[in-house]
Amino acid sequence: MDLRVPLSAAAEAVGAALVEWEAMATRGYARSCAHWRARLSDDRRVFIKQALNGTAVEWLRAERVIYEAVRGPFMPSFCGAYDDGELALIALCAYR
Numbered sequence: 001m002d003l004r005v006p007l008s009a010a011a012e013a014v015g016a017a018l019v020e021w022e023a024m025a026t027r028g029y030a031r032s033c034a035h036w037r038a039r040l041s042d043d044r045r046v047f048i049k050q051a052l053n054g055t056a057v058e059w060l061r062a063e064r065v066i067y068e069a070v071r072g073p074f075m076p077s078f079c080g081a082y083d084d085g086e087l088a089l090i091a092l093c094a095y096r
Contacts, residue, residue, distance in 0.1 A: 003034045003052075006087060010048055013080035014091045016040040021048075032056035037094070045094035046079050050087070057088045064090050 005021045021038040033056050036048045051057040060083075067078035067090065077093035 005034075005036050005038070005048070006050060006082075006089065009082040009084070009087055009089060010036075010038065010091065013048075013082040013089060014040060014044070014046055015080065016042045016044065033060070044079070047076075047092045047094055048089055049092075050089040057083075057086075060088045060090060067092070 003023065005018065005023075007018055011017050017040065018038045019041050021036045024035040024037060026033065026035055032052055034050045034052055036050075038046050038048055040046060049060065049063075051060045064078075064081045064083075067075070067081075079091040079093045081090045082088065
């Protein structure tokens with residue numbers, strides 16, 4: 001499957017353009033999502049997870065609720081999300 005990073009959706013989610021990105025290998029149940037590492041125009045680095053099917057969209061929505069509600073040193077920082085009903089993704093801030 002040839003996947004392309006959803007540039008405009010990812011930029012809307014994080015509030016900055018993606019200037020570099022790299023697909024990450026996925027295994028196991030995670031094949032229902034695409035994963036990227038990206039650098040943004042403001043030099044932040046993010047991890048992006050995009051749902052690839054309807055079931056994964058529901059999982060990602062549930063995951064988003066947790067990232068938005070739970071804070072702590074054990075949680076990655078939530079950078080944003082995009083969900084137009086068909087395309088859903090979340091972005092997590094990467095540590096430098």
